Amino acid sequence: MSSYDEEFADHFGIDNIPFGIASSTWHDSLQAVTRYDNTVIFLAELSITGVPQNVFLQSSLNSFAALGRAIHSLVRSQIQQLIREEKIPGHAKEHVTNVCMALPVVIGDFTDFSCSPTHNRNAGQALMGQARGLPPGYLHMPLGYAGRCSSISVSGTPIHRPRGLYFEHGIEGLQGKRTQVTCGPSRDLDYELEMGVIIGKPVPYGDFLSAKQASQHIFGFILINDWSARDIQQLEMIPVGPLNSKHGATTISAWVISPDALESFKVDRRHIERGQLAPHLLDPKNKVISVDVQTSVISGDISQRHKSVMCTTNVREMDWTFEQIIAHQSSSGCGMRSGDLLGIGTISGPGTHESGCMLEEFVPGSTPRRHYIADNEEVQLVGKCGPGVGFGQCLAKVTPSKDKSAWP
Ligand SMILES: O=C(O)/C=C/C(=O)CC(=O)CC(=O)O
Numbered sequence: 001m002s003s004y005d006e007e008f009a010d011h012f013g014i015d016n017i018p019f020g021i022a023s024s025t026w027h028d029s030l031q032a033v034t035r036y037d038n039t040v041i042f043l044a045e046l047s048i049t050g051v052p053q054n055v056f057l058q059s060s061l062n063s064f065a066a067l068g069r070a071i072h073s074l075v076r077s078q079i080q081q082l083i084r085e086e087k088i089p090g091h092a093k094e095h096v097t098n099v100c101m102a103l104p105v106v107i108g109d110f111t112d113f114s115c116s117p118t119h120n121r122n123a124g125q126a127l128m129g130q131a132r133g134l135p136p137g138y139l140h141m142p143l144g145y146a147g148r149c150s151s152i153s154v155s156g157t158p159i160h161r162p163r164g165l166y167f168e169h170g171i172e173g174l175q176g177k178r179t180q181v182t183c184g185p186s187r188d189l190d191y192e193l194e195m196g197v198i199i200g201k202p203v204p205y206g207d208f209l210s211a212k213q214a215s216q217h218i219f220g221f222i223l224i225n226d227w228s229a230r231d232i233q234q235l236e237m238i239p240v241g242p243l244n245s246k247h248g249a250t251t252i253s254a255w256v257i258s259p260d261a262l263e264s265f266k267v268d269r270r271h272i273e274r275g276q277l278a279p280h281l282l283d284p285k286n287k288v289i290s291v292d293v294q295t296s297v298i299s300g301d302i303s304q305r306h307k308s309v310m311c312t313t314n315v316r317e318m319d320w321t322f323e324q325i326i327a328h329q330s331s332s333g334c335g336m337r338s339g340d341l342l343g344i345g346t347i348s349g350p351g352t353h354e355s356g357c358m359l360e361e362f363v364p365g366s367t368p369r370r371h372y373i374a375d376n377e378e379v380q381l382v383g384k385c386g387p388g389v390g391f392g393q394c395l396a397k398v399t400p401s402k403d404k405s406a407w408p
């Protein structure tokens with residue numbers, strides 16, 4: 001793992017106990033780990049009861065996720081007890097900079113929702129040049145689109161600038177005249193600050209969940225950067241939604257934060273003006289998780305790293321909860337597998353510098369602080385709930401497209 005991960009020791013106190021997948025010189029096969037402070041603990045080395053022996057030696061957390069919340073809670077509390085009693089054996093521990101993190105789960109399906117009213121209003125206007133208002137379904141159900149799994153990578157993995165078809169434009173950007181179409185590396189590569197939920201206990205095909213039942217199927221939460229090539233998106237998304245603009249890359253954070261760790265950071269949700277909801281979407285607890293999230297763009301090389309904070313906001317700004325997006329996704333009877341990923345959408349608040357992506361700064365009439373992401377720049381997302389509980393970072397560098405040619 002990069003030395004920058006050391007900066008996040010205070011996200012991983014005794015009240016967190018996240019789950020991840022890692023290898024190291026001493027543990028050369030990928031396996032299940034947790035993190036306490038700056039120590040990564042290899043779970044197969046611990047005496048933990050209540051789980052099948054080989055679960056922690058697998059190269060993904062899917063089998064562990066499938067065991068359900070009662071087992072996850074039991075394992076978490078046993079780890080906490082071992083840490084408190086200083087009974088973690090030396091050979092189970094490695095410093096965070098000596099391990100290599102991998103994708104925590106094999107993701108079979110990825111859906112990305114769009115639950116921020118601010119993002120919905122601004123993104124449409126910036127892409128199309130005119131105010132659109134909220135889409136007709138927006139207040140009735142969480143709206144989403146199918147993502148792609150083959151290009152999801154773990155924090156620290158460089159991404160390639162996506163290539164595709166888009167309207168040729170000059171400095172006037174996406175608002176320029178939209179006539180000539182070209183094909184080449186995207187010129188308007190953006191990030192999207194998001195959080196996602198990973199499914200634990202599966203939902204059989206044909207069954208569905210209400211929002212009230214959904215929490216039993218949550219394995220945990222991660223940060224997501226839903227990289228978005230805005231020029232490609234502008235040309236392709238009408239009428240069936242984004243495809244290659246979103247599929248070129250998605251970066252997720254390495255540590256899966258459990259619902260148990262987040263329980264004490266639940267707050268009352270803000271009032272949302274909308275009509276009656278379908279019964280499966282009712283969430284009578286009316287609580288949302290409060291996570292302070294931040295996006296930064298990092299330029300320069302290792303000797304002179306310059307970081308600009310682009311956005312600071314909180315996931316409680318969203319109009320739908322994680323339980324509601326799970327309920328909605330399952331309501332067709334599609335079934336859900338352990339490891340499936342559902343993103344909540346770009347987290348944008350209403351205030352200044354609360355936009356979870358750059359596109360929103362390009363709404364006609366506003367003055368963006370900078371252009372989209374250049375090759376060799378890095379984008380860092382960070383999520384923190386409170387003392388000892390956070391997500392660490394979701395970091396990735398943009399490298400040039402493998403093919404830099406342009407057509408025609
Ligand atoms: O609303 C639009 O025009 C654009 C939508 C998106 O970019 C899709 C998306 O990823 C939504 C989100 O992250 O909230």
Ligand SMILES: [Ca+2]
Pocket residue numbers: 112113192194226345346
């Ligand atoms: Ca998105």
Ligand SMILES: [Mg+2]
Pocket residue numbers: 225226227228245246247248249250
């Ligand atoms: Mg993406």
